[in-house]
Amino acid sequence: MLSRRTIVQTSLAGGMVAALAGFAAFASWFPKPDREEQETGWRRIGWPFPRDAFPAGRAWRRDGTEVYVRPKLGFCGNCETGVVEDSEVDRVSDVDLLDASFVPAGEGRRIQITDLVGRSRVYRIKKDGRDRLAQGIAVSFKCDLIVAVAVGPVDDEAVAKAVRRFLETNTVQVWLNAQLEGK
């Protein structure tokens, strides 16, 4: 039979551990912004999607726009041509994580992020019960893919350009390079 004192002490210790774990989780959900994040205004947020076939990516938010990025190693449909079809953007760009019933808003177009080339396409999605726009992006290096999806007013060319520029910053590129093992 445990004494009352032991029970109280154990409960307090358990509570402290839970509080610390909660704080750690909270801190990882809202990581400290790096210098470039502070300059550009993009703030890191937690990766909100459940575990799937690929390691979790990283996500950022600025004003009304969110960007989700991750590499998909060995997943390019054609290692020689890279991403050249809209249907490949449909398949790989993670837009289905936001809404499995996404609908393309039009034809896609060629995109270049740093020296990687691929395609992007805008979709109509439902997120949190609201109609939103999302831009799926897929660029490749040999057989590896870098995919991103931006949610927000991405039909506005200024927003789309800001997303593209952010994807080219060190904040994103240094992390991506680490994931790609320096490829």
Next chain:
Amino acid sequence: MTRQWLWIGACLLAASPALAQQQKIGAPPESSNMKLVGWNDLQARSAYQPTIHKQGNRYIAYIGHHGGTDDVAMPVNPMTGKPENNGTSIVDVTDPAHPKYLRHIPGAPGTYEAGGAQMVRVCDGAQLPKGDKSAVYLLRTFGGEAHEIWNVADPGNPALLARLDGLKDTHKSWWECDTGIAYLVSGAPDWRTRRMTQIYDLSDPAHPVKIRDFGLLGQEPGATGQVPTELHGPISTGPEGNRVYFGYGTNKGGVIQIVDRKKLLEGPKEPTPDNLRAPELGRLLMSAWNGAHTTFPMLKMPIAEFANDKEGKTRDIVMIVDEAILNECNEPRQMIWFADVTIESRPTMISSWTVPEASGHFCERGGRFGSHSSNESMAPVFYKKVAFIAWFNAGVRAIDVRDPYHPKEIGYFIPSITDKTDKRCVKVDGKDRCKTAIQTNNVETDDRGYIYIVDRANTGMHVLELGGTARQVAGLK
């Protein structure tokens, strides 16, 4: 002092078993209950699918190749003295101890998966309903752009008969020799996936007749939303079994789709959601971490443990083989799985098997480690008794599948590397770190009981036979 150094050396050796396991040119093969009978270098071309065909009194091996490598995009064919794009090797294996290279049919330009002619199936004209009785037909892919049909009645002088092109990809097709129905893994330009099924009547192979396009709902033209996993390959049990088992995925998001063959062939053909749904009897969704490269049916298997049960004494089993994609274990383990599909609407995974990594420190040997494919011959010599699985740097593994609830290994063979074996690299600190290891890609068997394995890293084709106790499992003397 000397003793001290010996002690340090022994410690270092014990601490780095991978060094001891690294393959070296000139070292003997590693094996258990399997032995080498013969070998051919296949002109040092990266090999994908072998098909062994009994052609009169001869046994001919037809081997599909991937495209060349960055270092050697077009290997020289010593028979012509000219560089040729990798295509199809034709080898006489009547005497398995002395395989004789007959002919190389060049394939599509392009390196690795972008070129070559990876897939090959063969049917006799005498068996096909409307074929030329004197012909032997070879169905092969031509890179990702076309399927081709050749007459290989004289395997040393093949002749092109027909071509189905305009595709965005191809892969591992299936051809029923008794009906001529072919399930061609293709990329129809208007479909949302790189690989789906185009069904053709190839009963007269010189005049292909399209039956329909097929795939998972959401892959069809005009669909929106999530795109399901792309096809890898189907296996049909023909009109008698009336089932087609489609495997989707390589190393991710595997789907096994069980389809009523008659409804598939005779149902409405437009790729509407209703028409795509209609022939499906059941499906099994695998983990997001594994794909369904090969779906090998083993139907009506008596299960000894269930012999006294009133119901369920025999089970319909599908062996599912994942494909490892990334070098040096940079992905979840790809292995083999057994599904009980007796109740087709509720298929259930019942067992799995993998090569124990520590048995050869395979993650550190270089190249891919994990399963890729199984033999697809249903000749009685091995069918429902022993399955052979190509396991990249772990060679070929012989599995006793008589109790698919408890599969067990009974033999293996890991060929030696040669000076032609191609390196495999991973990035470490931004630089290539390369190792050379065997990459057994595919395996096939013939009705005599020989096992043919081919290497993705250009080491050629090894002809093997079972030895020791493993022969008893197959009922071989």
